[in-house]
Amino acid sequence: MDQVNLKRLAKELNLAVSTVSRALSDSHDISEETKKKVLALARKLNYQPNPFARSLRNRSSKTIAVILPEIANNYFSVAINGIEEVAQANNYHVLIYITHESFQKEAAIVRLLLNGRVDGILMSLSGGAKDTDHLAELQKSNIPVVFFDRVSDTFDTIRVTTNNFESGYLATTHLISRNCQRIAYLTFSGDLSIEQQRMKGYLEAVQKHGLSTAEDLIVRCDTNAEESYKKIKEMLSRDDRPDGVFASVESLAIYVYEACAELRLRIPEDVKIIGFSNLRTASLLNPALTTITQPAFNMGREAARVLFEVLKKPHVRMEDNTIVLRSNLVERRSTAIT
Amino acid sequence: MDQVNLKRLAKELNLAVSTVSRALSDSHDISEETKKKVLALARKLNYQPNPFARSLRNRSSKTIAVILPEIANNYFSVAINGIEEVAQANNYHVLIYITHESFQKEAAIVRLLLNGRVDGILMSLSGGAKDTDHLAELQKSNIPVVFFDRVSDTFDTIRVTTNNFESGYLATTHLISRNCQRIAYLTFSGDLSIEQQRMKGYLEAVQKHGLSTAEDLIVRCDTNAEESYKKIKEMLSRDDRPDGVFASVESLAIYVYEACAELRLRIPEDVKIIGFSNLRTASLLNPALTTITQPAFNMGREAARVLFEVLKKPHVRMEDNTIVLRSNLVERRSTAIT
């Protein structure tokens, strides 16, 4: 079957390729009559311009990339929803890449994108990444990047984030106001800027109230699920186990629930729990989980919106380049006074 | 800054463009010496071939599309994980499109892809779609399509699905064995093949045991969340309310929990619930939800695997073109005998 391209249309209409091209792009110097003829045939043959020829010629891919540490997580999947909505509105395509929290994968993916495959990148960093060469390369490449949620402190690009320090502080004081005396803090590697912000908030609140900041109250979980679960369970089995747990990452709160079930610890009687979480089912858990909830959809939408703003006028440098949205504390039974 | 392309490399090395191209693709008829020289310079200048020039020339995009009804849902996000893993292993890129259960959007997206932007498509249909013109166009376009989960009965392509009829039957008999007499069935529009399969299983089980199949036990929810919730709540408020509910879609099970909480109905004492669900937190709900769980990751992986099989040898027609994986019933407290 013959491809339908400009040449084909031109031949059937006895016109030049350039005329057909201009007619389709509604150029001013084409007569109404030919425009109509061209459009009619194009529709009849279901003409679709070849995207690669276009991209090659125009140096624009009409595509953005989203690089994420994971996707089976309500925060990120809702954020993608926001991103996709904006992209569709701008007639852009969205490429997805998942790093699975692997720094090597992240670097490899970024390098895949340096050659113009995408016009811009939305990115949430993988945990535990020390080396940032790939980010430096990105910055040199003139491809605009917007970080969201897990942003980079060291690179001067646009960021969409939440008030992590305040949220960390707020979550901790919430536990304290519920009579918790030994408050544990659960985090991933702790390397990410947002983890550090949240932890600073935790530490400041704990110190301000004269509570223990013993190192053994801080559990750093690596990406290995089993390992993390074991560490958490171990902490909850100790004699001096905490009476309050602040999970700075969604999945860790779930581990706490599972560990408590196994250890027959009652929530909130024996341990109170608060977690950063966008779980749809937080209110249906047993007991309902008190959460710090991030505006996932809006963060995705904002990040995409700013990216397209830059794509439309690349010469403009964003002055105030960090957009901070607010997370909400939603109080539920897991931190109720008993 | 000058682009690094073949021309540039050729000039700096005093070679022809074609020679450089062949050297980089490790062609047999290029001397080791020049290969080395070319590779060295390419690495030094960080040469990245232009993907669009390549795609234009080779008529291959190294990209697949995934079209989904929604993404903020554990089933689909885990399925994407499986898809992305296979795609990365094959050095392919993954475009994501979300239809939000809108038939119009689905059709528009499919039409965007008819022009060669992708080499293949993985697709899960949107609900309530009657018109299938866009699928017909797809089939004519020679772009291989693999349906997964929400497959099409009418189009003869490759399908990856689960044993929906049996699962529907099994879920229903499970409720019956837990002494349920009036079993409600919750579904979306009911237009999708998988919905019909599941419902057939439900009906057969109910009839076999001589229980009521009254129409008012079947609740068809449209895509509107509020509307769906109201319908479910209304059913649970009636005097002849069901004592067992089978939610054939994940989100509907959540509505049942929420409605029961509002109506002060106890699960499982007053109503027992089973649901198709891939919720990470099913076991932590109050009470833990008995589920039919689909192998989401494997379904994504299988679908992608078959797609790449076809992409590698397009002339081969798949004989047995439906792959059926098995869902599991996981019994939990929401269907416990009381």
Place this chain on the structure above:
DNA sequence: TTGAAAGCGATACCAA
């Protein structure tokens, strides 16, 4: 208002 032709960057065929 329309046509001819150059060029985007990579590949592959034909010559040498």
Place this chain on the structure above:
DNA sequence: TTGGTATCGCTTTCAA
């Protein structure tokens, strides 16, 4: 083993 050139499909400049 290497070079020259046509080609993929589209856009755009220059000429007519």
